[in-house]
Amino acid sequence: MSKYILLSLLAYFCGSIPSGVWIGKMVKGIDIRTVGSKNSGATNAYRTLGAKCGIATLILDALKGYLPLYVASHFDISDKYIVVIGLIAIFAHSMSCFLNFKGGKGVATSLGVFLFLAPKAVLVTFLGFAIVVYFTRYVSLSSITGAIILPIMVAVLPAKEGVDKMTLVILSFVIGAFVIYKHRSNISRLLNGTESKITFGKRG
Template sequence: MKYILLSLLAYFSGSIPSGVWIGKTFKGIDIRTVGSKNSGATNAYRNLGAVYGIMTLVIDALKGYLPLLVASKMGVSEKYIVVIGLIAILGHSFSCFLNFKGGKGVATSLGVFLFLAPKAIGIATLGFLIVVFFTRYVSLSSITAAIILPIMTMILPAKDGVDKLTLSILSVFIGVFVIYKHKTNITRLLNGTESKIVFKK
């Protein structure tokens, strides 16, 4: 029963469409109808402004982090705590509040790996920031981080209470999943039509 409840918590937490709800509440905008039409933090940043974009990013990351924090307090197994993280990410990308559609999973993956593998996600985030600084392409930066993360996860020691093999498998799956979700961005990058991020004050 404990594992069922934690799985439901992870899914519904991940499913919270923060960008959509923030846009409608504060700006009267459904971000699924503007820009890239994605419900994630990047589209929120572009169309709602820096404050609400960052708010979306933080909430999306917490959607992945908090279920793991709760699970760790309840003494779940080293393998299943990784599964909880996967469920939260899938909840974000296949939200029951958005007809089982959603974002690309980057921000929620950030929250999950901040808990499960903070050193690995720290290096991946650094790679993201370097690429976005020099290129202004968030999509390319996300793809770069998705490549770095599984490599660092396999190289670095696992966090106490986390099964290394299960974590490594998750990191590879999430890396491939994030890259797949960016397939249209990859096409635009190759065609030279991808939009660049403009840093807002």
């Protein structure tokens, strides 16, 4: 039982690390929660801190989802609990103990979790994300599109060997719904035509 508790704590504290906030403060002296969309995730980091910091935030946020699963896979625990570890990491990103239990929308951390659990599904989902963001410049719309595509791809494509497929499908639907819910304000702005677009090639 102790290993389950320790792995759960690892997933939570790893997922809670506010990459964008800490990078902004250390590199630029800026708290990204006070500028732009005031979100602590990679998109706002890209817009307010520049491309390098934004990409660094994206990578670190994805690792927050990937690494706890990688560590957990080396313990003798059920494949269903490995999926639970991923769920904890994703929710921790959005309810960080370092940010008064607030946080980002969970897209990048979900990417890291499913990159470990269902890499083929992630590749197809990322392709869909990239196409939408390229043609529309709306990261929010791309994230919502990815949240819709991912459960479908998880259902039809093979998962990582040893991972319970049904559990993973359920997780993908739960996380997809969670990501869309976290984007509810973005959906309102998209419908009103007031959502901000991203500009590629911003220096910083």
